[in-house]
Amino acid sequence: MSEPFTLLLPVWAGDRPDFLAAAFRSSVDDQHRRPDEVVIVRDGPVGSVLAAALDELAASSPVPVRIVALERNGGLGPALDAGLAAAGHDIVARMDADDVSEPHRFAVQLPIVEAGADLVGSGLIEFADDAAVEVGRRIPPTSPEEIRARSRFADPFNHPTVVLRRSLVQQVGGYGDFALMEDYLLWARMIMAGARVANVAEPLVRYRIGAGAYARRGGLGQLRAELRLQRRFHAMGFTTPAQALRNVVVRGGYRLVPESLRRLAYRRVVAVHRPRATP
Structure with a gap:
């Protein structure tokens, strides 16, 4: 209906x-x-x-x-x-x-x-x-x-x-x-x-x-927001300690790399989801 x-x-x-x-x-x-x-x-x-x-x-x-x-x-x-x-x-x-x-x-x-x-x-x-x-x-x-x-x-x-x-x-x-x-x-x-x-x-x-789309995905402001989010996820039990640590390293690092690298990572990893291969 x-x-x-x-x-x-x-x-x-x-x-x-x-x-x-x-x-x-x-x-x-x-x-x-x-x-x-x-x-x-x-x-x-x-x-x-x-x-x-x-x-x-x-x-x-x-x-x-x-x-x-x-x-x-x-x-x-x-x-x-x-x-x-x-x-x-x-x-x-x-x-x-x-x-x-x-x-x-x-x-x-x-x-x-x-x-x-x-x-x-x-x-x-x-x-x-x-x-x-x-x-x-x-x-x-x-x-x-x-x-x-x-x-x-x-x-x-x-x-x-x-x-x-x-x-x-x-x-x-x-x-x-x-x-x-x-x-x-x-x-x-x-x-x-x-x-x-x-x-x-x-x-x-x-x-x-x-203009500046990739620049806005990085910087200290984005890093602070990312860290706040990961703390919240861990506190509410959404992520395990290992997952939280991985996210801080990988997602936090993404916010700090030069814009050219962030653009490349976004195109290859973030933007397009690749389904897992079926066994």
């Missing part, structure tokens, strides 16, 4: 109006199965041009749009929690304000959630300026067993692609305020709570990578 669902789209002052319009249209107007409502979270004040774009999208949308206006920019996790609280449906699909959904995205993902999954992601295609020109892709693990195994060492979901059950997300505490790693921490809590998880290998979202 088909269930209604909410599209959750956070926006902040740094987003471009033209990118936002493309993200919205691709995820609403152009979808074979449209969301039943859209919740846009305005994470703090925005400029007049972006505000006008939000008003225009809401006015011209073929489905109802609710704009949740937060007084200050509090970060992605709190913004998403505010959007989840405002959503009118239990099934919620994520979308970022500068990406592009494939037209059949929700027609593929929603039946999997309706069949019993609590969290479903997909592959994604990376692009720079032109969404039609692929510069890379991220293919996640697909079976529940592989997802759970990979989650101890790396994020098994592409966050901009996920569709989830709000009830379970809120049951485990929501996204919270854990900057840079809020999604990975949430997946871990959901998996520990027994979430039924799945991924579609097919890329269903086109993900915009801007």
Whole structure:
């Protein structure tokens, strides 16, 4: 049986109006199965041009749009929690304000959630300026067993692609305020709570990578967030002492190597999941 669902789209002052319009249209107007409502979270004040774009999208949308206006920019996790609280449906699909959904995205993902999954992601295609020109892709693990195994060492979901059950997300505490790693921490809590998880290998979202994408994956700020995350994983029993140590060395080291090496490692190890060979 088909269930209604909410599209959750956070926006902040740094987003471009033209990118936002493309993200919205691709995820609403152009979808074979449209969301039943859209919740846009305005994470703090925005400029007049972006505000006008939000008003225009809401006015011209073929489905109802609710704009949740937060007084200050509090970060992605709190913004998403505010959007989840405002959503009118239990099934919620994520979308970022500068990406592009494939037209059949929700027609593929929603039946999997309706069949019993609590969290479903997909592959994604990376692009720079032109969404039609692929510069890379991220293919996640697909079976529940592989997802759970990979989650101890790396994020098994592409966050901009996920569709989830709000009830379970809120049951485990929501996204919270854990900057840079809020999604990975949430997946871990959901998996520990027994979430039924799945991924579609097919890329269903086109993900915009801007200048400095690889630089932003490194540096002291990312290292501090990584170490905080690994401490939290160990404290909650998500990783063993050996796994935690391995993650600090490997994932922490990844944050500190030169950008050229980080780019190479990302392309060969992080972006494309290679399923284990069957015996």
